[in-house]
Amino acid sequence: MSIYALSARTIEGAELLLKAYEGKTLLIVNVASKCGFTPQYTGLEALWRQFKDQGLVVLGFPCNQFGHQEPGDEAAIKSFCSSTYQVSFPLFAKVEVNGPNTHPIYAYLKGAAPGVLGSEGVKWNFTKFLVDKTGQVVKRYGSVDTPEKIAKDLVGIL
Secondary structure: OHHHEEEEEEHHHHHHHOOOOOOOEEEEEEEOOOOOOHHHHHHHHHHHHHHHHHHHEEEEEOOOOOOOOOOHHHHHHHHHHHHHOOOOOOOOOOOOOOOEEEOHHHHHHHHHOOOOOHOOOOOOOOEEEEEEOOOOOOEEEEEOOHHHHHHHHHEEEE
């Protein structure tokens, strides 16, 4: 199975096949508006703007599974992200990243890049997965790993 065979609903409500991003480097992040890590939106947007012409696409997947830190609907999330952090990278509808309703994209990512001690569960908001141009998951980053730290890794795979 390839990540490009999977799809997700955009924040605007359209179903989008990840095949649209084939040949791009992806940074896939579960995001939340009311989290201690929410200011990472600034760094994620900076990465997107700095590297998008070299093939990077940041994909934000809102998730309300950790401390109910993403309580709004898609319209509220989109408004918050654009007005507070000027987010212009693609955002998707809310998903679950753990449990029986795990979104297929996250099931794929967690299986391809397990966390500490082989655990697959996403531990918190702003966990990041780096996918290379061929669709291979190359690295998983925890919430505390800042976008600025990830920039160093991008240089080698873009």
